[in-house]
Amino acid sequence: MLRLFGLPDGVTQRPPTIAAAANLNFALTEIANQFERERGTRVEVVFGASGTLTRQIRDGAPFEMFLAADEEFPNQLTAAGLTRDGGAVYAIGRLVLFAPNGSRLKVDERLDGLSRLLNAGGVTRFAIANPEVAPYGRAAEATLRKHGLWDPIRSRLVLGDSIAQAAQFATTGNAVGGLIAYSLVKEPALADKGTYALIPQTDHPTLRQRMVLLKQATPVVAQFYHYMQGPAARAILVKNGYEAPR
Amino acid sequence: MADRPLSVALRQGGPIPLDVEFTCHSGEVLAIFGPSGSGKTTILRSVAGLYKPSHASIHSGADTWTDTETGTFVPPYRRAVGLVFQEYALFPHLTAVHNVMTALGHRPRVERRDKAETLLNLVHLGGQLSRRPSELSGGERQRVALARALAREPAVLLLDEPFAAVDRSVRRRLQNEIDSLRRTLDMPLILVTHDFDDVVRLATHVLMLEQGRAVACGPIAALMSRPDLSWLREAVGLGSVFDATVAKRHADRGLVELTFDGGTLLAPARHVDVNAAVRVRIPAREVVLATSAPAGLSLHNVLGGTVTAVHIDAAFETVVVQLAVGRVELLAEVTRDAVSRLGIDVGRPLHALIKSVSIELVASDGSHTGDDGR
Amino acid sequence: MDWAALRISLWLGAGTIAILLPLGVWFGRLLAVRDFRGKLLVEALVTVPLVLPPTVLGFYLLLTFGARSPIGQAFQSLVGHPLPFSFQGLLLASAIANIPFVVQPIQRGFEAIPSDVRDAAACCGLTPWQQFRRIELPLAWPGVLTAAILTFAHTLGEFGVVLMVGGNLPGQTRTLSVAIYDRMQAFDDRSAGIMAATLLAISVATLMTTTALSRRMSPSRG
Numbered sequence: 001m002l003r004l005f006g007l008p009d010g011v012t013q014r015p016p017t018i019a020a021a022a023n024l025n026f027a028l029t030e031i032a033n034q035f036e037r038e039r040g041t042r043v044e045v046v047f048g049a050s051g052t053l054t055r056q057i058r059d060g061a062p063f064e065m066f067l068a069a070d071e072e073f074p075n076q077l078t079a080a081g082l083t084r085d086g087g088a089v090y091a092i093g094r095l096v097l098f099a100p101n102g103s104r105l106k107v108d109e110r111l112d113g114l115s116r117l118l119n120a121g122g123v124t125r126f127a128i129a130n131p132e133v134a135p136y137g138r139a140a141e142a143t144l145r146k147h148g149l150w151d152p153i154r155s156r157l158v159l160g161d162s163i164a165q166a167a168q169f170a171t172t173g174n175a176v177g178g179l180i181a182y183s184l185v186k187e188p189a190l191a192d193k194g195t196y197a198l199i200p201q202t203d204h205p206t207l208r209q210r211m212v213l214l215k216q217a218t219p220v221v222a223q224f225y226h227y228m229q230g231p232a233a234r235a236i237l238v239k240n241g242y243e244a245p246r
Numbered sequence: 247m248a249d250r251p252l253s254v255a256l257r258q259g260g261p262i263p264l265d266v267e268f269t270c271h272s273g274e275v276l277a278i279f280g281p282s283g284s285g286k287t288t289i290l291r292s293v294a295g296l297y298k299p300s301h302a303s304i305h306s307g308a309d310t311w312t313d314t315e316t317g318t319f320v321p322p323y324r325r326a327v328g329l330v331f332q333e334y335a336l337f338p339h340l341t342a343v344h345n346v347m348t349a350l351g352h353r354p355r356v357e358r359r360d361k362a363e364t365l366l367n368l369v370h371l372g373g374q375l376s377r378r379p380s381e382l383s384g385g386e387r388q389r390v391a392l393a394r395a396l397a398r399e400p401a402v403l404l405l406d407e408p409f410a411a412v413d414r415s416v417r418r419r420l421q422n423e424i425d426s427l428r429r430t431l432d433m434p435l436i437l438v439t440h441d442f443d444d445v446v447r448l449a450t451h452v453l454m455l456e457q458g459r460a461v462a463c464g465p466i467a468a469l470m471s472r473p474d475l476s477w478l479r480e481a482v483g484l485g486s487v488f489d490a491t492v493a494k495r496h497a498d499r500g501l502v503e504l505t506f507d508g509g510t511l512l513a514p515a516r517h518v519d520v521n522a523a524v525r526v527r528i529p530a531r532e533v534v535l536a537t538s539a540p541a542g543l544s545l546h547n548v549l550g551g552t553v554t555a556v557h558i559d560a561a562f563e564t565v566v567v568q569l570a571v572g573r574v575e576l577l578a579e580v581t582r583d584a585v586s587r588l589g590i591d592v593g594r595p596l597h598a599l600i601k602s603v604s605i606e607l608v609a610s611d612g613s614h615t616g617d618d619g620r
Numbered sequence: 621m622d623w624a625a626l627r628i629s630l631w632l633g634a635g636t637i638a639i640l641l642p643l644g645v646w647f648g649r650l651l652a653v654r655d656f657r658g659k660l661l662v663e664a665l666v667t668v669p670l671v672l673p674p675t676v677l678g679f680y681l682l683l684t685f686g687a688r689s690p691i692g693q694a695f696q697s698l699v700g701h702p703l704p705f706s707f708q709g710l711l712l713a714s715a716i717a718n719i720p721f722v723v724q725p726i727q728r729g730f731e732a733i734p735s736d737v738r739d740a741a742a743c744c745g746l747t748p749w750q751q752f753r754r755i756e757l758p759l760a761w762p763g764v765l766t767a768a769i770l771t772f773a774h775t776l777g778e779f780g781v782v783l784m785v786g787g788n789l790p791g792q793t794r795t796l797s798v799a800i801y802d803r804m805q806a807f808d809d810r811s812a813g814i815m816a817a818t819l820l821a822i823s824v825a826t827l828m829t830t831t832a833l834s835r836r837m838s839p840s841r842g
Contacts, residue, residue: 044789047802165805168804327743333736335734338737348746349743349745397744
């Protein structure tokens with residue numbers, strides 16, 4: 001209760017804050033907690049769509065590190081001279097077709113069920129992340145295109161601001177299903193909300209997720225950057241449905 | 247207190263045209279009289295400093311309040327002006343006594359409450375000190391406004407349509423109270439009104455206003471007998487106004503005998519004292535002219551006089567005959583036909599016949615006439 | 621329950637009131653009392669944030685004060701951090717977004733005072749400051765109070781600008797309304813529910829306080 005009366009944090013007491021793509025919501029929280037337990041220092045993580053966060057960083061948001069869902073957005077920041085170096089790929093993400101419990105959508109990795117339901121006029125709403133700002137949305141678009149479903153499904157799409165919001169739509173029964181991040185449905189809280197099928201990585205450009213240290217990074221965050229590449233973080237990432245970078 | 251006359255000269259073309267010049271001395275009551283929209287209130291506001299005409303010169307005694315020539319303009323809060331607003335403009339969030347105390351800023355803090363209570367007692371509101379304006383009647387609000395205006399200890403008291411918002415019966419009582427109050431106040435008093443009743447009852451001097459222009463200005467007796475003021479004729483009817491003294495009371499007959507510079511009159515009155523000074527108004531329509539003194543009528547008042555002027559105005563059906571009775575100019579409004587039948591012309595001796603009930607008596611010393619509404 | 625977010629929301633509301641109320645009283649009174657050329661335009665400009673989508677305001681603020689603009693860079697070199705994504709930036713955005721909520725009720729409050737009453741105050745010998753302090757402000761008080769409460773309630777509920785200009789930084793710019801969004805995205809419905817209920821309770825309590833206070837303070841009531 002006492003915390004209620006303190007002034008908003010000033011510049012000096014600001015805990016190091018890092019920006020992360022929304023697909024990392026559960027995995028990175030776990031890694032940050034693990035990091036805090038091991039090293040005794042805390043990093044705050046703000047989640048959002050990679051595109052949105054890139055924009056904020058360019059506008060001066062005080063993040064010290066950025067973990068994106070692709071390589072393009074961090075590369076933009078590197079090109080703009082805002083990062084220490086080119087960074088590193090820390091994980092490869094996977095996409096799933098998800099159908100909430102009670103949905104008429106039958107999930108399969110070839111999207112046949114979705115195709116049938118679409119032809120039968122049974123797709124009211126289908127959730128993906130906004131391809132403009134979210135790499136997972138871009139991957140979803142590519143997948144739908146590959147199966148020739150993009151044009152027929154377009155008018156039925158609900159676009160989440162981030163992959164987390166798309167998952168929100170897909171898992172709460174507000175849509176018949178969606179193409180969302182594997183890492184999100186691996187979370188026990190969501191796992192029992194529906195069924196899912198892993199989309200083959202060949203269906204879309206690989207979700208090579210790159211992270212970069214920003215110019216203003218403090219030593220604590222630099223430590224965290226290295227921690228992300230260590231075995232403890234890798235284990236958590238794999239547990240959460242990511243593949244280790246090759 | 248020495249006379250601290252208020253002299254005012256205002257001139258501007260617009261937006262509200264003004265062309266007036268007057269002086270009001272201590273003890274005088276100047277009524278600014280005219281139809282609505284004639285600029286009456288603008289004159290008051292100019293005196294108070296709430297309005298700045300393009301050409302103005304306003305002096306109170308030796309003080310210059312406004313002088314557009316020299317660029318002098320004293321803001322309203324530094325002018326010793328007491329202004330009673332038409333709708334009273336009391337401070338709605340303050341009690342009666344605090345309304346009055348607001349105007350006592352020039353007094354030491356400790357004195358203010360006592361002084362405010364004294365003033366409210368003076369206007370018979372001693373029992374309503376802690377009421378808010380919303381809890382007071384129209385007449386009571388007017389008194390608070392008056393007390394507040396006096397609290398400033400002003401060099402001039404301005405009343406803007408002070409009785410417009412109260413009903414007839416309250417109005418009479420307030421008129422009498424202000425009339426008696428102003429005798430104790432040694433300061434010029436300016437009264438803006440569109441009701442002739444106020445003029446007759448309270449004014450010593452009148453400024454007649456028409457579209458911002460003074461069409462007539464002077465002592466009331468002189469002005470009331472000017473038949474050339476056509477709109478006045480339309481608005482209230484002409485009449486003669488003069489002062490008289492109560493010589494005798496005939497309580498049994500319900501009459502009083504009045505003497506004036508020209509004879510005696512019998513008038514109905516219940517509550518005037520002997521020797522009281524009164525103001526008499528006789529409407530010109532109520533005066534009948536005769537070439538010889540009649541006999542056998544129920545009439546009490548027959549006054550002999552000489553025609554001094556005949557006013558024929560094409561705009562009116564009637565003719566106004568001015569008759570000198572002693573030193574009083576009496577006005578009679580008759581038809582054109584009567585003028586030619588009686589052969590009325592200047593210099594001709596005539597008799598004026600006046601019914602007693604037509605004579606209006608106005609207290610001019612604070613005593614009350616029969617119809618004061620109490 | 622995100623106490624830090626509640627704290628930031630409350631501070632943002634209080635800070636916005638502290639900045640805007642004095643300005644609003646000055647400007648609202650000016651609009652109520654004075655007539656000047658271009659008043660209509662000024663009044664329209666004051667009202668603009670009311671009808672403008674918050675994203676438009678956010679866009680211009682980022683454009684003006686972002687790290688890539690000269691003003692933003694000047695600010696950054698002065699204070700050490702850019703204005704957006706900081707509490708100060710949020711406060712500025714909130715102040716701008718709330719201008720109509722402050723100016724309009726206050727203007728109405730002063731407009732409700734009859735001009736005669738203002739004149740009477742001058743004729744009572746009160747200096748302009750005393751007229752304002754002792755007559756006008758007490759009479760316009762319900763308007764000022766309404767302005768404060770509306771601003772506070774509106775600040776608590778503001779979302780679009782906060783997210784755009786503030787960027788959801790915990791402890792700095794993550795207000796309660798943004799925290800609810802954030803928790804929803806993290807599938808933390810329990811926390812989101814608690815915070816939503818808190819916000820609802822605060823809003824209802826705030827509005828009830830206004831109604832009660834304005835009834836008690838209304839000068840027309842005896």
